Amino acid sequence: MQPAHTETGSTRPSLQRMLRHVSSLGPVLGLIVLCIAGTWLNPDFATLDNMMNVLTRTAFIGIIAVGMTFVIISGGIDLSVGSMAALIAGSMIFLMNKLVLAGTLSPLAIVLTGIALALLLGAAFGAIHGLLITKGRIEPFIVTLGTLGIFRAYLTYLADGGALTLDTALNDLYAPVYYASLLGIPVPIWVFLIVAALGTIILNRTAFGRHVQAIGSNEQVARYAAIRVDLVKIVTYMFLGLCVGIATVLYVPRLGSATPTTGILWELEAIAAVVVGGTALKGGEGRVIGTVIGAILLSVISNILNLTSIISVYLNAAVQGFVIIIVAFLQRSRH
Amino acid sequence: MSVAVHFDAIRKDFGPVRVLHGVSFEIAPGRIYGLLGENGAGKSTLMKILSGYETATAGEMRIDGVPQVFGNSRQAEAAGIVLIHQEFNLAEHLTIAQNMYLGHEKRRGPFVDDVAMRKDAARYLAQVGLTISPDTRVRDLIVAEKQLVEIAKALSRNARLLIMDEPTATLTPGETARLFTLMTKLKDDGVTLLYISHKLDEVEHITDEIIVMRDGRFITREATANVTRQQMANLMVGRELSDMFPPRNPPAADAPVALKVSGLTVPGWASELDFEVHAGEILGFAGLVGAGRTESFEAIIGLRPRSAGQIEMLGRPVQLKSPRDAVRHGLTYLSEDRKGKGLHVNLPLADNLTLMTLERYAHPWLSLQAERAALRQAVAHFGIRTGDLDLRARMLSGGNQQKLALAKVLHPDPKVVVLDEPTRGVDVGAKRDIYFLIHQLAAQGRAVIVISSELIELIGLCHRVAVMRGGRLQTMLGMEQLNEEELIAHATGTH
Numbered sequence: 001m002q003p004a005h006t007e008t009g010s011t012r013p014s015l016q017r018m019l020r021h022v023s024s025l026g027p028v029l030g031l032i033v034l035c036i037a038g039t040w041l042n043p044d045f046a047t048l049d050n051m052m053n054v055l056t057r058t059a060f061i062g063i064i065a066v067g068m069t070f071v072i073i074s075g076g077i078d079l080s081v082g083s084m085a086a087l088i089a090g091s092m093i094f095l096m097n098k099l100v101l102a103g104t105l106s107p108l109a110i111v112l113t114g115i116a117l118a119l120l121l122g123a124a125f126g127a128i129h130g131l132l133i134t135k136g137r138i139e140p141f142i143v144t145l146g147t148l149g150i151f152r153a154y155l156t157y158l159a160d161g162g163a164l165t166l167d168t169a170l171n172d173l174y175a176p177v178y179y180a181s182l183l184g185i186p187v188p189i190w191v192f193l194i195v196a197a198l199g200t201i202i203l204n205r206t207a208f209g210r211h212v213q214a215i216g217s218n219e220q221v222a223r224y225a226a227i228r229v230d231l232v233k234i235v236t237y238m239f240l241g242l243c244v245g246i247a248t249v250l251y252v253p254r255l256g257s258a259t260p261t262t263g264i265l266w267e268l269e270a271i272a273a274v275v276v277g278g279t280a281l282k283g284g285e286g287r288v289i290g291t292v293i294g295a296i297l298l299s300v301i302s303n304i305l306n307l308t309s310i311i312s313v314y315l316n317a318a319v320q321g322f323v324i325i326i327v328a329f330l331q332r333s334r335h
Numbered sequence: 336m337s338v339a340v341h342f343d344a345i346r347k348d349f350g351p352v353r354v355l356h357g358v359s360f361e362i363a364p365g366r367i368y369g370l371l372g373e374n375g376a377g378k379s380t381l382m383k384i385l386s387g388y389e390t391a392t393a394g395e396m397r398i399d400g401v402p403q404v405f406g407n408s409r410q411a412e413a414a415g416i417v418l419i420h421q422e423f424n425l426a427e428h429l430t431i432a433q434n435m436y437l438g439h440e441k442r443r444g445p446f447v448d449d450v451a452m453r454k455d456a457a458r459y460l461a462q463v464g465l466t467i468s469p470d471t472r473v474r475d476l477i478v479a480e481k482q483l484v485e486i487a488k489a490l491s492r493n494a495r496l497l498i499m500d501e502p503t504a505t506l507t508p509g510e511t512a513r514l515f516t517l518m519t520k521l522k523d524d525g526v527t528l529l530y531i532s533h534k535l536d537e538v539e540h541i542t543d544e545i546i547v548m549r550d551g552r553f554i555t556r557e558a559t560a561n562v563t564r565q566q567m568a569n570l571m572v573g574r575e576l577s578d579m580f581p582p583r584n585p586p587a588a589d590a591p592v593a594l595k596v597s598g599l600t601v602p603g604w605a606s607e608l609d610f611e612v613h614a615g616e617i618l619g620f621a622g623l624v625g626a627g628r629t630e631s632f633e634a635i636i637g638l639r640p641r642s643a644g645q646i647e648m649l650g651r652p653v654q655l656k657s658p659r660d661a662v663r664h665g666l667t668y669l670s671e672d673r674k675g676k677g678l679h680v681n682l683p684l685a686d687n688l689t690l691m692t693l694e695r696y697a698h699p700w701l702s703l704q705a706e707r708a709a710l711r712q713a714v715a716h717f718g719i720r721t722g723d724l725d726l727r728a729r730m731l732s733g734g735n736q737q738k739l740a741l742a743k744v745l746h747p748d749p750k751v752v753v754l755d756e757p758t759r760g761v762d763v764g765a766k767r768d769i770y771f772l773i774h775q776l777a778a779q780g781r782a783v784i785v786i787s788s789e790l791i792e793l794i795g796l797c798h799r800v801a802v803m804r805g806g807r808l809q810t811m812l813g814m815e816q817l818n819e820e821e822l823i824a825h826a827t828g829t830h
Binding site for chain 2: 201204205206207210211213214217218220221222223224225226227228284285
């Protein structure tokens, strides 16, 4: 058992590792194929403008999907993210409008307060999920199915069934967060990149990230290995909540309003992005970069549907549903 | 009517691991065979092939002279071969009759014929000597009764060859005696019985012939009357027992008490447990399944609630509320359930090794190089045989997985280490390695606690052995008092 022996012995399984690499490249290959198809179907697809447009729209779902990756790897799920985003958007607008009426704060301070509220609410909602799931010992599916309804109902109540619209002057100040560009790249894409990079580093290079994977791979073993399972789980839900908060901060200036249909089906898209990106739904392993590619792939699909007339745009969600099921089918045999 | 079985060069591979290396022997009908071998010898795998739960990778199995491959247990049952699992295959919420005919329900037209099934079930229950209504739900039965229901179920399927895997592991001596009476009666009816057990006194008592397997190979067969228990043990291990265990140096007379537990009570499992273990000492824990050994130590490290008791380490009282507290105070625990609680079989080797001490590698970013270096060192030090450091833990053989699990719980450098069934499911060579490692740990001044169901192991390895029964400490035996009879007597309460 010389250490040297273990090094030389690694030639044979390298084939296995290569195969693993090829299968992990699946989403990238899929994305390339889609891009070629898109270019062929409509020349407008391959323009820089369209690319930026696609990526900007990806940012909301992509940021949420990064958080969702952690939750799913740890063996959990969060169905409430769309409703949560809607309620956070509504609460932000509601608070900012009230502050405008009060007139004590400067417009900039009001926007900053709104942003702080969004992040705070996201983390708080995540903490509530985490506590109910760990200390309350309720299935994550049930907890977040419940809050899915609760969040959206409160938003509808807050908006009185209609729309909550941000004060116009404030919206002008806030708009650059969505519409401005830095070095030619829109702000939401920058934020998406930063969140994804942070997520990658946290997942792969911190003790917390390793603990998340260990819990999803086998919670009992993690417990016996002296990992604070409950705490780690709560933090994953808080991180996801924070991601939802960030996504909402970027989303609000886009339309400047929140309605009962805001964020509808975002949970489907976020979970689809994670699954398409190669993260196993039963937890244990996954990659943030895969999720990023998965999210882009899904928005490229909907972009192609928009640009061409092969399939109706109304079937966008159906296509995403099909993609989830097909990818899950292909994942079956893999561990 | 009985079945004769002929194994011819049966081979079985699980991925890269070969667990059966061409096993050949025959079983004549109407006898009771004792199938002997240590954990990992391949007995269970061979029996699963015979009963249709696994298929052989190569080789031929002939039943009454006809080559057969059973694709599932139903096909084996059709040939009259039934395996009774150690953990019973009964649906707890259904009644005895419903269980006995599960998947074979008698019908009248489109409907299930409960009346006929109940009547027949009662007849088979009487045959195994169980006087209980077939409408009783299985969850209301005690273990011994479930065992009899399994046998009755096998008889209802016309079993001609019955494989029993450790049937007495959880039975009291009285229940065991009744089971043996039934086995003899079944033999007289022409049923062949294959009896797997580690309890050599029972093997000596009930079987006609023993078949010994070791490391996936057939070793020998012998009429039971011609071998002593000592010879059986030596045949199983494959060498003189004295060669398996390193010589024992008693701990220094002035060695400090590393762990002292007083008045420990674990609701439902243990009460008023007192013991202490010195630095450099190997303390064994003997007892039957359900005696509360595992549960007591899970409670000590904070995995289970305890209602009373003090814990002192090196003379100082400590509060252990979670495994994390235990690790911090220098106490780690190796679970008996390697795949369920010990190792992340789907994660890489290095991730497993460093999981309990990740903060050592995170500043704040994990140093993958340092983890890899630690793995390389552990592979060399613990003799973990792996071709590739990037493998997932599940790709290692049982013995090497166990060495990795040991390396993992020793990685935090504990002062006291609790090893629960440290050699379960490993081959003889790895076993010997682990025994020598345990002695090395003690020589380094660590206190080692070994929970084991293998008496040979406790007798050969420990300085002292605590015997538990029904959640209470029965006795503490010193090195000179250690022998099988004494341990069994205290563990079963027949002292």
